[in-house]
Amino acid sequence: MNQRDIFISVFLFVTINLLFLTCGTASAVQQPSVPKDKPVVLQDSVPYQLLTKLDCEARLFTTDKLRNVYVVNTANELLKYDEAGALLFEYNNNRFGNIGLVDATNPFSILVFYPDYMQVIILNRTLNVTGQMSLFDLDIQEVKALGMSNDNNIWIYEDMNFRLKKLSRDGRVIQESEDLRVLLQEALQPNFLLERENYVYLNDPDIGIAVFDLFGDYDRIIPIQQLRIFQVLDGQMIYQEGSELVALNPLTLLKKKIVLPETFQERKGIHVRVQKDRMYVLDDGILYFYTF
Secondary structure (H helix, E strand, O other): OHHHHHHHHHHHHHHHHHHHHHHHHHHHHHHHOOOOOOOOOOOOOOOOOEEEEEEEEEEEEEOOOOOEEEEEEEOOEEEEEEEOOEEEEEEEEOOOOOOOEEEEEOOEEEEEEEEEOOOOEEOOOOOOOEEEEEEEHHOOEEEEEEEOOOOOOEEEEOOOOEEEEOOOOOEEEEEEEOHHHHHHOOOOOOOOOEOOOEEEEEOOOEEEEEEOOOOOOEEEEEOOOOOOOOEEEEOOEEEEEEEEEEOOOOOOEEEEEEEEOHOOOOOOOOEEEEEEOOOEEEEEOEEEEEEE
16 A cells, blocks of 8 residues: 555544544534423522512402413403513403302413302403303203313313313314213212313312312322312412412422411411422412512
8 A cells, every 4th residue: 555545544544533423523512411490499598589579459360371360350350461570461250140260271361150140251461351151051050169171171170060171262072071970979069170281170178189180080089178279380389378388299299388487487367389499478358479
């Protein structure tokens, strides 16, 4: 082999190895590890900062995943605020009695329930009406627990026949459970319903939380009693226990306390919600916005 052939062989060897190293480095750069979502606040101490407080005479409120806040005041008005407490939109309808529930599972399709007249109103993000359903017209006589599904249909628990049902927006039954009185050997008296993270949660204060899959099939009972309302975030159930806020792993049933702002650490009768890096506290008609 002459010098020219040796030079070409060495050049090709070096070039191929450089290309291999460069490609490997580029591949590593283009495939970073995907960061996981941060869990709900579970530290032993939390540096809360009060953003604002609204003396809005609120009697109930909820939040959505965009950190908007929906308040029903004593005048039965539904008010939507942004995460900083600025008023965005209003909805007022007193034809059907008092608002009993606002479900903002989907911030672009908000469910408002009037239990006295069994009316379900659907609002868009600006609180304009986009749909209406009379449960009486569907021959559904008694419902105390209902809520939005992630596909914009409606879950209800029909007290008269003891079944969980999923209704389309035009009132058709899409999914239906078995008779739960037969299945559980006792009659549920639920006060709250929530679909989150591929499960439907049906809360009975005296029995616990009945869990169903998205087809309406019964799964299990979570033995936590005397709840009025709760959230499900990042696989944890967030609820109030006396004057404390608790995070529960629904599979292991392990609990951990979520520290409240100092003002409310021994305060009962408040309503607390957590959304991303925000905590909202309703106390005696005043709504407090905290960041952490």
